[in-house]
Amino acid sequence: MRITAITLAVATVLAVGGCNRMGGSPDVGKAPSLEFDKPVSGEITSRSGVNFNDGSHHQLYQLKLDDKQLVGIKLTGALRGSIAVFNNGVLVSSSSPAYERGNDASLAFRANGAGSYQVAINADGPSAFGPYRVRAEKLVPYDGKPMVGEGEIGDLLVSKSQDYTLQVEKAGMYEIRLESEAFDTVLKLDGNGAQAENDDDGDGTNSQLRMPLEPGKYTLRVRSLGEDATGAFTLTAKRAELPANMVMRDGTTLPTSGSVFAMLDGEGRRRFLLSLPRPANVRLDAVSSEVDTVLRVVGGDVELADDDGGNGTNARLEESLPAGHYTVDVSSLSDEAGMVEVRVQVDGAASAAASAAATAAADAAAEVTN
Known part of the structure; x- marks a missing residue:
């Protein structure tokens, strides 16, 4: 210039x-x-x-x-x-x-x-x-009021970084975007036990965070990737309902048949437990449209890992496993946060459940007859 x-x-x-x-x-x-x-x-x-x-x-x-x-x-x-x-x-x-x-x-x-x-x-x-x-x-200066639930803030970046408040009143999946035609944006969220930062995950040089948030107060920090850049920007927040089978914390036990959704943390990881009462053929899929997934299963003498074994960049593991308890780590290849669906299928799980239900029904009928 x-x-x-x-x-x-x-x-x-x-x-x-x-x-x-x-x-x-x-x-x-x-x-x-x-x-x-x-x-x-x-x-x-x-x-x-x-x-x-x-x-x-x-x-x-x-x-x-x-x-x-x-x-x-x-x-x-x-x-x-x-x-x-x-x-x-x-x-x-x-x-x-x-x-x-x-x-x-x-x-x-x-x-x-x-x-x-x-x-x-x-x-x-x-x-x-x-x-x-x-x-x-x-330009109309920002009035300083917090953004409650959803909304939009238009303001001018005139310092190295500026903080804004997001007040979440209802839990949900929140998409927060920082857009500017004047500078390369960086967006950081901190508060209520959550922390995340993003640069260039939106369109062009815009930033975006998509993550589940619990009710509480959060700080949104706006800055430019270039130290001296300034200019106008727009900060928006939108809420969507969480999936019914959403897992929020590490250490959750996976079902033997079905799926759960999870948001990978700020380091792009989430950990689950898988328990097998008897030997079984197990299939695990980590499916995501947001990140390149990686699966790792550890337990006893077993240590398995996969990247891209499923469709596209989705990870998949299929293996005959002995009875026992296993740790299932789901991560992203580039250590990024993102939504992942973990699908589980254990051979015989459905038939075993049906057999147990039939046995319970027969026992109940026998008690009535007696």
Whole structure:
């Protein structure tokens, strides 16, 4: 980005009272005005002002602001470019690099004094030209109230990290998303015995956490992957019902026929117990659309492991096991949290249960007859 060169050019123009020009662009004092909620169309051509560090071009605008005012600026159109904002020759804010955002660019900032600010629309290289549309809008600051159950918070990241409160009143599966066009997001949840962090699990450079939460208060920490990046973002939370056979804690005994759902913890793991009163053929599947699963079974002289033995990236183990107690570890290959369904089939389990039920019924009938 050509911020250094533009800063020097703007400072020079201001210092000499408008006598010098930025590569043929109008003086800062003669730059056209940019007003709130009134989009302006323009075009970067070979006649636009030149950025002296690489020969790319720019266009300047003036934007009058009150002190501490929150502002958002967005650049759209065919031009592949960026935005930089200056106040008296000092850089105030700049848009993030162009990766993963197409031609659009955006930024948000808080004015550090009343007056006229300079908004520079910069082409991304000496051969970048084309039409664009730039829009400035007043941003409403976050009111500081907690997000209760579900909802949305729109705010401006102006520090290294910022904390927000999620108040969960009903247990469920919660999807929490952090989205921004201005910076590469990182989202962290902490509270009520739960902890998780995510970067880039949503679309592009957005973050997402999906996990079961019990009633209580949680802290959501918002930050940028880049230390100095700032800008506007949206934080949302949505709730869905948990599966009826959801397992929340390690050490739960697996059924001999059926399945359970579990959320892998922050290290991408969950542990179960499997008890076999007699030798049996056992099939275990760890099925997930969110993580690449791994299965491990340990007990007595038995130690088994599998990755991708099922469909796709799902793990599967099929083995004849002696009677005994076994530990079943389910994990993700990349140590990530995610929802997993653990399916269990023990040969003879259904027939044994039916036989036991038939025996109990016969005994009850015999007692009645006697």
